[in-house]
Amino acid sequence: MEEKELIAGLRAKDRKTVDYLYENYSRALFTVISRIITDQEIAEEVFHDAFIKITKKVDSYDESKGRLYTWMANICRNAAIDRTRSKEFSQDSKTNTIDDYVYGLEGTEGTVAFTDGIGVKELMDHLNLEQRFVIECMYFKGYTHSEISEEFDIPLGTVKSRIRAALVVLKKKLDKI
Numbered sequence: 696m697e698e699k700e701l702i703a704g705l706r707a708k709d710r711k712t713v714d715y716l717y718e719n720y721s722r723a724l725f726t727v728i729s730r731i732i733t734d735q736e737i738a739e740e741v742f743h744d745a746f747i748k749i750t751k752k753v754d755s756y757d758e759s760k761g762r763l764y765t766w767m768a769n770i771c772r773n774a775a776i777d778r779t780r781s782k783e784f785s786q787d788s789k790t791n792t793i794d795d796y797v798y799g800l801e802g803t804e805g806t807v808a809f810t811d812g813i814g815v816k817e818l819m820d821h822l823n824l825e826q827r828f829v830i831e832c833m834y835f836k837g838y839t840h841s842e843i844s845e846e847f848d849i850p851l852g853t854v855k856s857r858i859r860a861a862l863v864v865l866k867k868k869l870d871k872i
């Protein structure tokens with residue numbers, strides 16, 4: 696199904712389109728969440744909520760600002776980050792370290808397959824080490840700009856500059872695809 700058809704079907708609340716979306720995107724979207732939340736049960740709950748939000752808020756998607764998958768991945772990523780910052784999550788997780796959540800799925804087979812499957816790994820290869828590091832922290836591990844700055848002792852302005860430079864490189868590469 697073409698992206699325009701998918702968007703039109705979602706906006707029309709077509710059940711077959713929602714089923715198609717789930718069948719073809721759920722694994723990748725769940726991986727976005729489970730990179731941030733390693734507890735399978737909580738990750739599934741967050742995914743369920745995010746998927747419902749995607750189907751109900753599809754009218755707010757703007758094609759001129761990016762691809763549908765990117766919009767959906769951002770909803771899932773933001774839902775996972777919001778959950779990790781919630782009071783309920785922090786009370787349930789008092790005995791776990793942040794490393795359990797931030798680094799929990801690094802290097803697992805499913806994560807590599809997800810990254811390779813959509814070509815992110817190849818895109819990341821075009822970044823220098825500093826740019827790659829901040830993008831991985833921000834998009835794949837759920838850090839905010841300030842958290843990257845504080846955690847890794849990098850000035851906030853430098854973090855933002857590296858992110859901006861990385862996004863310019865990635866945009867140029869994506870425009871060629």
